[in-house]
Amino acid sequence: MRWNEASGSTDPSTPVLFGTKGLVRSVQTPEFSGITFHEVLAKSALNKVPQSSSMPFSWTVNPYRGCSHACVYCFARNTHRYLDLDSGTDFDRQVVVKINIADVLAAEVARPTWARDHVALGTNTDPYQRAEGRYSLMPGIITALAEQSTPMSILTKGTLLRRDLPLLARVAEDAPVEISMSIAVHDDALQQSLEPGTPTTKARLATVRAAADLGFDVTVFMMPIMPKLTDSRDHLESALRAIRDAGAARVVYGALHLRPGAREWIFGWLERERPELLPRYRRMYAGSSYASKEYRRWLGERINPLIDRYGLRGRSDDDYPATSRMRGRRPDADRTSQQAGALAAPVQLFAAPKQQALF
Helix, strand or coil, rough: CCCECCCEEEEEEEECCCHHHHEEEEEEHHCCCCCCEEEEEECEEECCCCCCCCCCCEEEEECEEECCCCCCCHHHHHHHHHHHHCCHHHHHEEEEEEEHHHHHHHHHHHHCCCCCCCCCCCCCCCCCHHHHHHHHHHHHHHHHHHHHCCCCEEEEEECHHHHCCCCCCCCHHCCCCEEEEEEEEEEEEHHHHHHHCCHHHHHHHHHHHHHHCCCCCCEEEEECCCCCCCCCCCHHHHHHHHHCCCCCEEEEEEEECCCHHHHHHHHHHHHHHHHHHHHHHHHHCCCCCCCCHHHHHHHHHEEEEEEEEEECCCCCCCCCCCCCEECCCCCCCCCCCCCCCEECHHHHHCCCCCCCCCC
């Protein structure tokens, strides 16, 4: 059952959420039409990254599960199946909200054993998706980390980040803060088709500018670059020019890869929107979730000279990063020292571990 806040009634049409022990209530409101928020009490906030991972940080925090950005290519779609929800429409419309996450995080990082390791935000689903406008979880999360001088990084497509930029600027006076904006599609019609719940490219570029104006060295993630959709020379050059003009410090790019969940969803999108490309995608991803080495080599030869031309050198297209780093600086424009950074790992690599219990 779901509680409809607008009408004051329950609605049996919503799937029953797996692991209801931590469920407080499920809510629908008129301003978020079609989306159900499942408010839960989290048992923990910090997620330990396995030691075997190539990720450059040890911990992540994800205040939401599911994402109303509804990007057809999102690698995290399959994680919704652990909740007995599907990786398609349910991932876009059934959003789990960890309403107590800031308090839980504050308690965890206040422990004497906390080593102030780097914490990454935005590694699974976007912390500045539309739900954040209702629940405002991020200020509490940022504050909890800041009070323990914990380095943090944020990766988002959400322009709501601008609300928290003054807070992040203050935090960055005492601890490293890195900001990355994901902007993969620089064609307005295609962007709205592939990422129907996201802010426009123009709005995201304006957010890059706002962060840069506060002194942050902003990284832009051009991920995923999609074969025959966003990999033309004209598209790449136009994108990189706009990113440079917005004040970004560097670009990280990566070719589309398709895990289960995302694979089925994007193939459905191709069948509806670009059926002539579906056979090519099926061939390209028939034996692996990753684009072929040949394609990645071709993409690198095309985009790297453009990155250099626009002064946005990051790293080459590498789906298994080990050494390259995101660079950030404190918002005090007089400071010249570089902060320690998180590795600029492809967003596609951040998969949540299989969860037997919900929270």
